[in-house]
Amino acid sequence: MTDPQAKDAARREARVRRDAVDDADRPAAALAVRDRIAALARDGHLPRGAVGGYWPLGSELDARPALLHLNRLGYHACLPVSGPRGTALVFRDWGPEAPMAVGRYGIHEPAEGRALRRPSVLLVPLLAFDRGGHRLGYGAGYYDRTLDMLRDDGAVLAVGVAFAVQEVPAVPVDGHDERLDWIVTERETLRINK
Incomplete structure (x- = not known):
């Protein structure tokens, strides 16, 4: 098991790197990631169905342009709703006109009454990633x-979404840490061989 202090130190370092991305560069990076994810869909790498995204928190890369583009391609866009700590996320239908609420941790999430969805593709935020x-x-x-x-219940494709600067040589991991299937940054698209 990884030392919790090592993970905490890695989180602090990763947050500093991500926070240092210039605000002027963020919109272009989000559009580049959108285009890379669109290419994955076009090339048949993303299974049809619902795609779960996230509402950006702090300095996270904004995945909403990718989510909206996939929605226009026929995917059902959805965003997570955080329950109590220690539980899995649930996903509700989302679109730009959807009523939103402020949930746990101050993150925007679809309001009560929106349809529940089971993502077949999940765009995953992160602090750091490795190859x-x-x-x-x-x-x-x-x-x-x-x-x-989601993996116990069937197939789901996990796509990590990040700025290229968030790459590190090795992420400290534990046995419960789930690996990603793809990682998409503004600079490249990485398919993970497991």
């Missing part, structure tokens, strides 16, 4: 639990 498909999250385990549950 082995490992991701460093915030430490609450929401995405690891969600991926574990």
